[in-house]
Amino acid sequence: MSRLDSQKGAPGQAPAAGGRSRWTPRSTRRAPDGRPGWTRLLLGVLAPLLATAVALAAFWPVYQSIEFVRMAAVTVVVAGALAVLGARFRWSPLLVAALTAAVVLIAGVPLAIPSEATAGGWLPTGPALVHLLEATALSWRQLVTIVTPVGAYQALLVPAFLLGLVTAVLSASLALRSRHPRLALVPPFLLLAAAVALGPTEVAPAWTIAVGALLVLVSAVWAVLLPAGPTTSELPGSRRSRQHADRAAATPLIGHSVSRSRSLRLAITRVAAIAVVLAVALAGSTVLATTLAPASDRDVIRAHVEQPFVPRDYPSPLAGFRSYLDPATRDETLLTVEGLPADARLRLATVDTYTGVVYAVGDASAGAGNASGSGNASRSGNASGSGTDADGEDGSSSSADAAGSASASGSGVFTRVPYRLTPTATGTRVDLTVRVDRFSDVWVPDAGALEQLRFLGPRADALTDSFSYNAATGTAAVSAGLRPGDSYRLTAILPPATDDVDVASLRPGTAPLPEPAAVPDALTEWLTRNAAAPASSDEPAAPGGSLQRALDALASTGYVSHGIDPDTPRSVSGHGIARLETLFTEQPMVGDQEQYATAAALIARQLGFPARVVLGFRPDGAAAGDTSGPVAVTGADIDAWVEIQDSSGRWVTIDPTPAVRDIPERAPDEPTPISKPQTVVPPPVVEDPEESTPAAPDSEVSDPPAEQPWWLAAVRIVLTVAGWTLLIAAILAAPFLAVIAAKARRRRTRRRRGSADARIRAGWLEARDTAVDYGIDIPASATRREAAARIGSKTAVTLASVADRVSFSPDRPDDDDADKVWQGVDELRRRVAERHTRRERLRARIALTSLRRPR
Incomplete structure (x- = not known):
């Protein structure tokens, strides 16, 4: 020693x-x-x-x-x-x-x-x-x-x-x-x-x-x-x-x-x-x-989890329009609303997916919609039994900013929502209290853009847990269903009224909505005849002008009849392809809000406007401006209207139903004379009944793609997160890896390049640089023996002595001597590393001291 x-x-x-x-x-x-x-x-x-x-x-x-x-x-x-x-x-x-x-x-x-x-x-x-x-x-x-x-x-x-x-x-x-x-x-x-x-x-x-x-x-x-x-x-x-x-x-x-x-x-x-x-x-x-960054949303777990409320599992609410007008129950109170402003409407559901059978509440899947429930579907809204207003422990449901954002199909999604929603709409804030009397359904009547909804009564917790909201369409639902005796308070933003909007000046918006599965040929022909600008007019062929002319034609040629009272003309319920064909071919044109709202929405879609049908209530008291007290909502207040989007992104409310007036007698069908042909017509060919059997029609709604298992989605997410994490770690670790690589290259060059005596002197330099990187203070002017003394190792002293002898002795070493010196260098590096912790060894590897030190 x-x-x-x-x-x-x-x-x-x-x-x-x-x-x-x-x-x-x-x-x-x-x-x-x-x-x-x-x-x-x-x-x-x-x-x-x-x-x-x-x-x-x-x-x-x-x-x-x-x-x-x-x-x-x-x-x-x-x-x-x-x-x-x-x-x-x-x-x-x-x-x-x-x-x-x-x-x-x-x-x-x-x-x-x-x-x-x-x-x-x-x-x-x-x-x-x-x-x-x-x-x-x-x-x-x-x-x-x-x-x-x-x-x-x-x-x-x-x-x-x-x-x-x-x-x-x-x-x-x-x-x-x-x-x-x-x-x-x-x-x-x-x-x-x-x-x-x-x-x-x-x-x-x-x-x-x-x-x-x-x-x-x-x-x-x-x-x-x-x-x-x-x-x-x-x-x-x-x-x-x-x-x-x-x-x-x-x-x-x-x-x-x-x-x-x-x-x-x-x-x-x-x-x-x-x-x-x-x-x-x-x-x-x-x-x-x-x-x-890609424009699409992140692929996380919630993107693969089935949402709590799927609207296609329930009949279309528009299909049950006529049942609200049943003469036996149409005057019974369904809901009692406090705080409803004048001319305000209660929104029950927004339907934006036309399947050719019904106009249904869509969801985020393309072509979503409920094809069931056509015609005069039964409604549970006029259920018997009366309820009392019960106040209990409050439960709350609302939404948050961007709740239920529209997907590629434009229908949005139904999602559970937390305490509050921050709607982006502007307008008048209203606070409503709704008591359920004889109404029973999964759809929750609301108004405007929902900001907060709080259920009351003994079923508050159950209704809160099953509450879902679609902010893209403004539709609320509870899978547990509303029953007589339930009540809730809601805060909403009512947008400004659009009754005075000039439809002819509107330009189509850009909201992506599901394309209609089919459009009646009679509607297309009727639109061609009634939406075109007159030949003598200099008016440009704008979508807004065509829509205005089509709505004026509906108002002038259409008549309203629910087909329920015995003294009114027959009017069949439903809004499928066959019913709309009848609406546009029979004279006079007879229907009610269900058919006219559907027809107007399809007309607007044909002209390029995003359009949807809204089913709701328009109480007589609110329409008359009487909002001094609670407003009773009855089945007779049911209504349907159309919302179209203009180029500014605003949804404009349009009432396409004609005014109620006397319906003229139906014109008799006149037979069309057929002239006798001049040539001999060959007898008809008898077809084989089996060959004439029509093929089964294709399904209107394509089968949904098979859902991926949850574990596969989870593995994909984990791999994605791990990949991004490794990429970030690699970027951040690149400077340190560069230092380590530079030192490794320097050590390899010293060991292999040059004559034997040059390799021996390079071996001493490697030993000294190792000590410097570990924090040993070796002055640049120190001799080899002084540096070895500071290192404090016998191996260092031996390496310094051999380097001095090679530098000043006339004897020339051979390659075996250089290899033995480098074996000593490796032994010194190993012994020095053993004296330090892993943290200190890592610090020495990435230290820049020896790289900056003059040779």
């Missing part, structure tokens, strides 16, 4: 057994009983908790509420405390898991279901605990079938709470107690992947990339610079602990020759360099994601 090695307290020498090095940081010291110190535990847990908090931020587009922020902050702190206590007192993993479950039971209700907590929102109740246990299993599906953001609605915070708690406890425990603390990096990235999979489809990718890049930054700084927490391999009495202590006492610690101030400066420099590199990568990734 050299004189420098034998000096007590010399730079690089480890303390004697039982002693304490003056360079030992306070954070790495243990308590007197051998357990990890509190300071070390607290410092070791900061990085995994920060990474977990960053990953939880990916859930912000799902919740966007202060309750979520409180839940995330408290969850991370509690999980960190649990991990620290487990490491300090050496609890078994099973005990830590049991205490984590206890935290779920104690803190789950105040944090994840705050609306059901007591004592100021910090203590659970018995029913709330039952709800928490149910939500642990059921809230996952509810979260992916509801419109985001959900805030603190019901128990939908439970998934984020459970994922955040488990991730924080697991990550912090791995960092503090595992032999491989870098495994603690994995749980936060899995949490980020879960947040993306459970998130909305319309979030901009820049948000996800920003969160992911920030998580990579935290993880990189943690892995390179932050001290690893106490591991199980360092517990007093373990074999690895004794081996580590013996090796530390027998060999000098190379890095201890660096002063504290220099170490601090190096740490700050490396942190700044990492931050700059990651900031540049983050900015570039964000720009690329914003400019080159």
